[in-house]
Amino acid sequence: MSSSSVIQQLPLSARRPASSPRVRHFKEKAIAVAITAVAFSGIAALLLIVIFVGREALPLFFDAEVAKEASLGKLFLPQQLRVGKPAGFMWQPVGEVPKLSMIPLLLGSLKVTVVAMVVAVPVAVAAALFTAEFAPRRAREVLKPVIELLASIPSVVLGFFALMTLASWAQGSLGLTSRLNALVAGLAMAIAIVPVVFTVAEDALTAVPRSYREASLALGATRWETAWRVVLPAAAPGVLAACVLGFGRAIGETMIVLMASGNAAIVSPSLTDSTRTMSATIAAEMGEVVFGGAHWSVLFFIGVQLFAITLVLNLLAASFVRRAVRRLGGTS
């Protein structure tokens, strides 16, 4: 029985007084506008943050006073640091001649993030593949929530763990000179991003239609061949999205690197030297920087760069996914 016939059967007195079509139309319109406004407020907030951060970084380009200390050349090109020494990169923002090279920080962020991704992505994707394809139902019901629970460990706790336990272990077993370094920070960060990558990748794998698995098995493929050759490729866009999300988390993560990386802004290719990331630099120096000076603007500029890196990576991943989906026939 349709709902309209129920309404028809009600005595007239029980119905709500019908509003005029114009009033009803106005009401509909108002609700639509309200919902649209709420939806756009999120985008507006993001936009305002970008504008605010960007505005504070602008003096680097337009204020002659600031640009003298921190021009783009000074930020990215090698500088004469001392008379008679070869040019180099140095982050030493407070001093008679502030040295504000971005290179040590970019390198630091890169090192820690790469270590974290190289460790976390294989672990997380393998765990997701196992959970989605091979784990008995009972095991899956335990595994998924437990791994996801990892995501709720505060990063300060992970940092503390890295600082106390992981660093000592790494130093003892590898014989390192610097206790806190890119490797230790990267490993601790891997713990933080495994659950992020795992959750999204597992969802993507589980969403692969059962008919693909059945077709593969019916052709005489083993479960492993099915998982590796059919399910994982079919879920590739989702798994890639998981990795990008993990990368975003890694490059922006602050507390773990602040505690475990050693915070020495040096240019060194070695993973076992102390290092300093962009995010940790903002966190450590924002509190005592001179308001409105070159250093202040540079810190905001670091924020802009972090935002830009994440944005570019997201766009690249999105275009890759779009191309992959088109190549596969545009099912989604």
Add this chain to the structure above:
Amino acid sequence: MSEPAARPKLEIRDLSIHYGTKTAVKNLNLAIAEREVLALIGPSGCGKSTFLRCLNRMNELIPAARQDGHVLLDGQDINARGVDVVELRRRVGMVFQKSNPFPKSIFENVAYGLRVAGLNDKAELALRVEASLQHAALWDEVKDRLGESALSLSGGQQQRLCIARALAVEPEVVLMDEPASALDPLSTAKIEELMHELKARYTIVIVTHNMQQAARVSDQTAFFYMGELIEVGATAQIFTNPGVKRTEDYVTGKFG
């Protein structure tokens, strides 16, 4: 009625299949001769798909499914210990109700079964893929676009691709679960035509809801009702002169 072969290709003895406490197939006995098309008909939920899926052990993927009795392929119990299920599924291929090509190229779809069987020689692969597509009457339509996604094909083409994919590994038996139920009449006609040709090489078991289809393509027809095999016999006889009243009611459309 065709003469029964010396030994049936498939022989089913006292087969029962249960899902939890529900019995889907009861005490089934049936023999299928080599190079014969057997149609399974009956109302929805009568157990014919469940039966079909037990012939290549696909029911194992459903944790609650349990099975008694024996299924013999060339006289050998397919559920016996030591029988490799991967090997079995290569011998007993399957085409599903809904066409389910992989999100890969047309070529890779057909090559998949060969690749997992360990064939990697490029020339050999190309040869076998072409032969399978020819066999499934799809080659002329796709020969210039083998690298394109299989999902860009029409529904009927996708289903013929799935048939080509199943044929590529050269099975002995082909199971088809309502292969034309989601297709338009033209594509259905193509698939039926195809089955006539496949009969020369393969033993085919097909589930169908379409009486005319069963009458057109099959040599033998088995009528299932409520998990039981009511009657099996030559297709002409089942449709014109069935031995059981319920079969007659079903094939003449009195219930369904």
